[in-house]
Amino acid sequence: MRQPLLEVKSLTKHFTSKQGFFSKEKVVRAVDGVNLTVYPGETVSIVGESGCGKSTTGRCILRLIEPTDGEVFFEGQDIRKLNETxxxxxxxxxxxxxxxxxxxxxxxxxxxxxxxxxLIIHGIGNSVERRKHVEEMIQIVGLSKQQLDRFPHEFSGGQRQRIGIARALILRPKLIVADEPVSALDVSIQAQILNLMQDLQKEFNLTYLFISHDLSVVRHISDRVAVMYLGKVVEVADKQSLYEKPTHPYTQALLSAVPVPNPHLTTQRIILEGDLPSPANPPSGCTFHPRCRHCMDICKTVAPVASEVSRGHFVTCHLEQS
Ligand SMILES: Nc1ncnc2c1ncn2[C@@H]1O[C@H](COP(=O)(O)OP(=O)(O)OP(=O)(O)O)[C@@H](O)[C@H]1O
Ligand SMILES: [Mg+2]
Structure with a gap:
């Protein structure tokens, strides 16, 4: 059995805030029990609407913010238990x-x-060695040595993202968490950056956790896709199963909104009713129930658990509970 590079178990992040002195403390359940496994060399994407907790999940994994609960194992080591050094x-x-x-x-x-x-922060090399390394890296991402003496504002959006990628890669990491890396770019530039990321993945043996709100963006590069809704993963599957047999009603609605060539899917757009509820006040039972076109009585009171509908394809929905 392959060992996962990253294993996330019941990851939870609740933000608490108080509006006024007498008001009750508000708890925002940004991430609410996320499980995710990423194997070396894979690209796993997290997709979902704005505010569903994708960035918070990514930041908790890197411990840029402290999770409220749960475990994050990187190469078998629980990163929540590590000291500063x-x-x-x-x-x-x-x-x-x-x-x-x-x-x-x-x-x-x-x-x-x-x-x-x-490189300086991590005490790598002397100044000559570091310069050589920096010159190599800038060329690897498709820019030139001459551009190293310029400032960020002198570059286009796509070039800046190349620089962002070079900076992330300079320490030769194993895992890259890419949070909407192409969302701010024109469509033609998006494709260039995605291609670059794919080439770099092969060259440097990288594992990607790719965060996006757009299922069509991640289709090409993902091996597996996790769909998040209100802080929870509602469906996770390899790319083919997810795009050909989307099973959770939320995934079906998301997919119906993007132009994906798939003869098995109806081309009819499924309109999601209502806005994404607030994670400070999530609906009871299955949190998707107020917007679900298949909502049953049980969905309003009982939270469904994940079940495996085919190998490696997990869905958290009462319609699939066996
Ligand atoms: N520091 C914070 N304090 C309080 N609430 C926060 C904080 N950071 C995020 N949230 C809330 O947590 C929820 C999830 O936010 P997050 O940024 O993870 O969403 P997202 O899926 O990345 O959205 P987007 O697609 O817009 O980037 C949101 O409701 C957000 O308002
Ligand atoms: Mg985000």
Whole structure:
């Protein structure tokens, strides 16, 4: 049996906030018991509507924010139990690529400095070795050595994302969590960046956790896809099963909204009624029930558990409970 690179068990993140002195504390259940396994070399995507908890899940996995509960094993080690020094060492192997590369790049530093910083922080090489490494990396992502002395604002959106990727890769990590890495880019540039990410995955033996709100974006690059709704994974399957046999009514609705060539699916658009409920006040039972076209009585009171409908294809829905 292959060992997972990343194993997430019952991951939970609740944000608490208080509006006023006399008001009750509000609990936002941003991530509510997520289970996810990622094997080396895989691309697993997390998809779902805005606010369903994708970024929070990614950030908890890298421990950029502290989870409320649950376990995150990276190469078998529970990263929640690591102290500062151990965590810094582990972070060499797990890096984040952001949606907005401009916001994540210090505008006062040159690209050369931005790429060298992680090497300095981790005490890697002397200045000559680091410069050589930085020059190699900028060319690997399709830019030139001459561009290293420029500042972030001198680059286009697509070029900045190349820089963001170079910065994430400079420490030769094993896992990249890419949070909406192409959402801010034009469609033609999106394809270039996705192709680059795929080439780099092969070259550097990378594992990707790819976060997106768009099922059509992740179709090409994913091996497996997890669909999130209100802090929970409602369906997870390999790409083929998910796109050809979407089983959870929420996945079916999401898929019906994107142009995916699939003769097995009706082309009729399934309209999701109502907005995404607030994770501060989630519906009872199955949290999807108020918007579900198959809602039954049980759905309003009992939360469904995940069941395996075919090998590796898990669905959390009362229609599939055996
Ligand atoms: N620091 C915070 N304090 C309070 N609530 C937060 C915080 N960060 C996120 N949330 C809430 O948690 C929920 C999940 O947010 P998250 O950013 O993970 O969603 P997302 O799926 O990444 O959405 P998007 O597609 O818009 O990026 C949202 O309701 C959000 O308002
Ligand atoms: Mg997000």
């Amino acid at each position: 151990e965590l810094r060492r582990a972070r060499r192997n797990m890096q984040l690529v952001f949606q907005d590369p401009f916001a994540s790049l210090n505008p006062r530093k040159t690209i050369g400095q931005l790429l060298e910083d992680p």
